[in-house]
Amino acid sequence: EVHLVESGGGLVQPGGSLRLSCAASGFTFSSHWMGWVRQAPGKGLEWVANINNDGSKEYYVDSMRGRFTVSRDNAETSLYLQLNSLRAEDTAVYYCARLQTESNVIFDYWGQGTLVTVSS
């Protein structure tokens, strides 16, 4: 069974940093692209970033490029998201999601999310 468990969220001051982690199990991690999607409280879904299966290519939404960095460790079957220069509008639940092998843009399994709150 596919299992994705995020961690690392919490309360951080504006301008601060956090590193989110996503532990994956139940599938061949190195065969799948992975992604992050966030959801501000009471709002819709916003794509953050994707990373290809060997970690050599990263894709970001323009508004977060340069502040956020996605990475992965296939040996540890883990996905990461480094969040820097955080702003109040980055407050959201951050979901880790697996992408289908047939299409690297279909999120077929999601974790339960980790909440990031940016506030002084």
Add this chain to the structure above:
Amino acid sequence: EVVLTQSPATLSLSPGERATLSCRASQSVDGYLLWYQQKPGQAPRLLIYDSSKRATGVPARFSGSGFGTDFTLTISSLEPEDFAVYFCQQRKTWPPITFGPGTKLDI
């Protein structure tokens, strides 16, 4: 960037009724449109991909249709567990991957 709009914002129906949800794209996405279901406090769940293909384990009462810019998610006979928020997503043109704002299906 492909902008997705969904209508209605809220749909109030009763169990057993038929639900029809709409998603419209600002430019053609061919058949590359997906639907997700999200229940309160839960992660989204993939329901439909490429306009009409049901994801693994999705009941047959869920169906999708459409091509180009206009798409529909139909739930043929609502079950109590179907009351949730539904989001569409396009995969034709990215980055960025874009989602619609959602339709809340209310009892």
